[in-house]
Amino acid sequence: MKSVKVTINGRLYEREVAEHKTLLRFLRDDLGLTGTKEGCGAGECGACMIIMNGVSVNSCMVLAAEANGAEIETVEGVGTNDELSALQDSFHRHHAVQCGFCTPGMIMTATDLLRRTPHPSREEIKDGIEGNFCRCTGYEQIIEAIEDVAGTEDSHA
Amino acid sequence: MLHEFSYIEPGSLSELLEFLAKYGPESAVFSGGTDLLISIRAGLEKPVYVVDLKKVPELQELNFGSKSGLSIGAAVNVNRVVEHEAVQSHYRILEIAGRELATFQLRNRATVIGNIVTASPCGDMSSPLLCLDAEVELLSASGSRSMLLKEFITGVKKTQIKPEEIVSKITVPTTFMDAAGGYEKLKRIKGHDLGVVAVTMIKTKKTMRVAVSSAAPTPVLLPDFVLDTPVAEIQKVAQAAISPIDDVRCTKEYRRFMVDIYIRRLLEEVQHERGAA
Ligand code: FES
Ligand code: FES
Numbered sequence: 001m002k003s004v005k006v007t008i009n010g011r012l013y014e015r016e017v018a019e020h021k022t023l024l025r026f027l028r029d030d031l032g033l034t035g036t037k038e039g040c041g042a043g044e045c046g047a048c049m050i051i052m053n054g055v056s057v058n059s060c061m062v063l064a065a066e067a068n069g070a071e072i073e074t075v076e077g078v079g080t081n082d083e084l085s086a087l088q089d090s091f092h093r094h095h096a097v098q099c100g101f102c103t104p105g106m107i108m109t110a111t112d113l114l115r116r117t118p119h120p121s122r123e124e125i126k127d128g129i130e131g132n133f134c135r136c137t138g139y140e141q142i143i144e145a146i147e148d149v150a151g152t153e154d155s156h157a
Numbered sequence: 158m159l160h161e162f163s164y165i166e167p168g169s170l171s172e173l174l175e176f177l178a179k180y181g182p183e184s185a186v187f188s189g190g191t192d193l194l195i196s197i198r199a200g201l202e203k204p205v206y207v208v209d210l211k212k213v214p215e216l217q218e219l220n221f222g223s224k225s226g227l228s229i230g231a232a233v234n235v236n237r238v239v240e241h242e243a244v245q246s247h248y249r250i251l252e253i254a255g256r257e258l259a260t261f262q263l264r265n266r267a268t269v270i271g272n273i274v275t276a277s278p279c280g281d282m283s284s285p286l287l288c289l290d291a292e293v294e295l296l297s298a299s300g301s302r303s304m305l306l307k308e309f310i311t312g313v314k315k316t317q318i319k320p321e322e323i324v325s326k327i328t329v330p331t332t333f334m335d336a337a338g339g340y341e342k343l344k345r346i347k348g349h350d351l352g353v354v355a356v357t358m359i360k361t362k363k364t365m366r367v368a369v370s371s372a373a374p375t376p377v378l379l380p381d382f383v384l385d386t387p388v389a390e391i392q393k394v395a396q397a398a399i400s401p402i403d404d405v406r407c408t409k410e411y412r413r414f415m416v417d418i419y420i421r422r423l424l425e426e427v428q429h430e431r432g433a434a
Contacts, residue, residue: 020164046260058263
């Protein structure tokens with residue numbers, strides 16, 4: 001076991017964690033932050049996307065022990081039920097959510113993309129979400145939702 | 158769930174090398190984890206210790222000098238290389254091929270050296286680095302040794318590394334600096350995927366170089382070509398040098414066919430590229 005101190009969505013957590021546990025499992029099983037999803041567990045689907053120290057990463061490919069001292073953002077920190085982020089609101093309006101399983105990962109990827117590139121072209125958006133699989137929407141609505149935020153206002157997400 | 162291991166996080170090079178001197182055979186060296194965690198998960202590797210390189214400052218170094226060339230430390234992720242100014246202006250082929258490696262988010266984790274040490278026949282970084290005559294430095298508690306990347310990779314997922322060693326850095330000399338170049342990779346889908354077959358080509362004022370991946374147990378660097386070598390000649394040499402197999406991703410005939418297509422396409426591409434003359 002290893003002691004880990006980690007700030008998640010602005011709140012500090014101190015826990016003992018099994019050294020072979022992934023950050024994804026730590027978030028979900030130990031902290032109950034189940035917004036972050038496990039699709040493949042192997043770096044392929046993007047359902048587990050989070051932002052760690054300002055950088056987007058697949059949390060199934062990170063060990064919890066590595067996150068000691070890190071600042072992490074997950075979908076739970078992006079908005080609240082009363083106040084959605086611009087991206088969440090746009091996903092809602094554009095019907096970019098069907099089963100919803102890919103959505104938290106998509107939101108985190110798009111949040112990071114708009115921070116790096118506030119006004120991405122359609123191609124840049126497609127490239128940006130390359131690592132996030134969606135089995136329902138066919139991507140079109142997701143791309144439109146991101147375009148809408150990118151074109152209409154600076155991301156406050 | 159991953160099988161159980163201990164996570165070791167050395168804070169200095171000497172601490173790291175001493176640990177590997179004692180426990181090398183039971184250890185797996187870890188940085189991005191994008192290959193290691195998958196193979197642990199699949200039960201292909203069962204290390205007792207997973208040894209993280211990221212806290213060792215020397216291994217995070219990424220430097221360029223107009224005489225010394227480019228030096229990439231073991232813990233430097235692919236995005237740092239792809240976004241590095243000197244890479245973009247002097248070693249464009251590394252930028253082009255680097256952007257083909259997995260996804261942006263995985264490139265925030267995956268390292269160039271990890272891609273080399275894994276020695277998969279389809280690694281995106283190995284064929285451009287072969288074309289550039291890259292050299293690897295191996296370090297252990299008892300000393301260091303260097304060799305050309307070409308000698309380092311010996312077979313499918315096999316290299317010359319010993320359990321007590323790490324590849325501390327890879328150096329790219331100035332020999333092929335500012336070469337024009339291109340990278341063509343066949344994938345099964347439009348998005349990110351492992352390469353089914355890939356070809357790298359670079360061109361300087363005097364020579365052209367071609368390397369092919371996923372078409373033999375190791376990436377293959379062809380002998381140098383003079384500038385006006387006809388496309389058919391390059392294709393002939395390439396076909397004689399590769400030994401592709403049938404696998405889940407495609408047939409050997411299709412691999413051979415695409416190698417010819419890519420050579421023709423790349424040749425047209427590098428001929429037109431500025432900075433090559
Ligand atoms: S669960 Fe992490 S990429 Fe699929
Ligand atoms: S909405 Fe179902 S996977 Fe994307």
